[in-house]
Amino acid sequence: MTSGPAPRIAIAGALGRMGQAVAAVAGGAVSARFDRPGVTADGLVTQAEALDQCDVIIDFTQPEASVTLAGLAASRGRPALVIGATGLSDDQRAAIATAANSVPVVLSGNFSLGVNILTGLVRQAAGLLAAADYDIEVFEAHHRRKLDAPSGTALMLGTAAAAGRGVPLAEVKRTARDGITGLRVTGEIGFSVVRAGDLIGEHSVIFASDDEVLTLSHSARDRGLFARGAVAAARWIIGRPPGLYDMQDVLGM
Numbered sequence: 001m002t003s004g005p006a007p008r009i010a011i012a013g014a015l016g017r018m019g020q021a022v023a024a025v026a027g028g029a030v031s032a033r034f035d036r037p038g039v040t041a042d043g044l045v046t047q048a049e050a051l052d053q054c055d056v057i058i059d060f061t062q063p064e065a066s067v068t069l070a071g072l073a074a075s076r077g078r079p080a081l082v083i084g085a086t087g088l089s090d091d092q093r094a095a096i097a098t099a100a101n102s103v104p105v106v107l108s109g110n111f112s113l114g115v116n117i118l119t120g121l122v123r124q125a126a127g128l129l130a131a132a133d134y135d136i137e138v139f140e141a142h143h144r145r146k147l148d149a150p151s152g153t154a155l156m157l158g159t160a161a162a163a164g165r166g167v168p169l170a171e172v173k174r175t176a177r178d179g180i181t182g183l184r185v186t187g188e189i190g191f192s193v194v195r196a197g198d199l200i201g202e203h204s205v206i207f208a209s210d211d212e213v214l215t216l217s218h219s220a221r222d223r224g225l226f227a228r229g230a231v232a233a234a235r236w237i238i239g240r241p242p243g244l245y246d247m248q249d250v251l252g253m
């Protein structure tokens with residue numbers, strides 16, 4: 001993982017669980033912290049003040065807030081952005097991609113080194129294991145407070161599997177089964193979701209044939225791993241030209 005000069009980092013959603021985790025990892029590099037409009041606490045500044053006081057913003061908030069932030073940064077031509085919001089719609093992703101024409105943006109469903117290596121392995125396996133012989137299922141489990149499903153990481157893994165087979169995920173995605181579902185469609189990629197307790201993140205991709213099952217999996221033990229990846233991405237993005245990047249770029253993969 002390449003690291004650049006120490007940036008001045010602002011944290012969006014500073015009072016949230018991930019915002020606090022990022023602050024703990026970034027330490028003295030944090031130049032500004034802000035949260036939702038109207039939310040006040042010691043040490044918080046407004047969003048406008050934060051935009052003026054940093055080189056890069058790390059944002060683990062909600063899709064609408066991330067799109068708004070990206071538009072503001074683009075209109076100013078700064079700062080760079082590291083966005084970890086999940087549950088983005090196609091239109092919201094497109095809006096962030098448009099903003100990336102003006103500022104560099106790292107957008108990722110997961111900032112873990114292990115998950116990004118897993119993503120590459122899933123793509124490779126899907127390309128080697130024929131759809132006619134191997135069914136693919138993506139399993140994910142998170143804490144009860146998570147708002148979107150499937151998770152951004154699960155969709156990232158599903159996208160990798162679909163890419164390995166040369167098809168768009170939208171054409172083969174199956175996100176729910178209930179009642180009389182009929183026979184499984186050859187080549188579909190299924191998703192299973194658990195929301196319970198304080199699970200940080202469990203992801204598995206299953207390749208199942210008639211006579212064997214291959215499972216590739218990752219378990220997150222501490223939210224700090226995502227924060228460390230995001231701070232590494234913040235350091236990496238400084239000085240990059242405008243564009244839309246992901247953790248595969250940050251890791252040189």
